[in-house]
Amino acid sequence: MQHTLSNKALFKSTIIALVIAGIVLISFILPAEYNIDPTGIGAKLGLTALANPGGSATISSNQSDELNTENQQETDIIEVIVPAGRGVEYKFAMAQFKKMEYQWQTDGAALFFDLHGEPEGDTTGYYESYAIATLTEMKGSFTTPFTGVHGWYWKNTSDKPVVVKLTVGGEYSIVGLKK
CATH class of the missing domain: 2.60.120.680 (GOLD domain)
Incomplete structure (x- = not known):
């Protein structure tokens, strides 16, 4: 038996992946690469020094x-x-x-x-x-x-x-x- 995802489950998974990607972008990538740290997490982790x-x-x-x-x-x-x-x-x-x-x-x-x-x-x-x-x-x-x-x-x-x-x-x- 092959398991397939419904459109609803696929949509939900895509939204969750986008939210996680957004959090990673805002919390880690922007502070480390561009010294943009809207949350302050980058400074606490020392990532802003990398920019x-x-x-x-x-x-x-x-x-x-x-x-x-x-x-x-x-x-x-x-x-x-x-x-x-x-x-x-x-x-x-x-x-x-x-x-x-x-x-x-x-x-x-x-x-x-x-x-x-x-x-x-x-x-x-x-x-x-x-x-x-x-x-x-x-x-x-x-x-x-x-x-x-x-x-x-x-x-x-x-x-x-x-x-x-x-x-x-x-x-x-x-x-x-x-x-």
């Missing part, structure tokens, strides 16, 4: 002995603007076991940050954090445990944009702002 509109960065390069004196490689000075109430990620592509020396400071406001890396080719969303805190500045170095993109996520909880001056040296290529 990242308004974040910007400028880069200047120079030879410097201040960082990375062993390899005498180029040092990059990067200015990242973290918009009010938002978060931005700034990344570098690095091979396994490569070292980066860094120093960053804000123009005064403390920012939550997560220095982390994401393995190349990973599609699960896995990342490894190297340092997490809320500070106005930090100086240090790290050696990459795997090939992939590595860098900072800064979150600005204030009501004014915060400028981060990031100075880096090492074996990397700049990916830049990640959306």
Whole structure:
């Protein structure tokens, strides 16, 4: 015996599917992709940070002995603007076991940050954090445990944009702002 759906049951199933799709669109897709969050759920889940509109960065390069004196490689000075109430990620592509020396400071406001890396080719969303805190500045170095993109996520909880001056040296290529 073959089971068939009546027109009424098919119509009801279609309406339920459309309602679920609408809820997913409003609650998850719009906040993550377009920073439109009519319900506030996207902000609570951290999805609005993924949209990242308004974040910007400028880069200047120079030879410097201040960082990375062993390899005498180029040092990059990067200015990242973290918009009010938002978060931005700034990344570098690095091979396994490569070292980066860094120093960053804000123009005064403390920012939550997560220095982390994401393995190349990973599609699960896995990342490894190297340092997490809320500070106005930090100086240090790290050696990459795997090939992939590595860098900072800064979150600005204030009501004014915060400028981060990031100075880096090492074996990397700049990916830049990640959306």
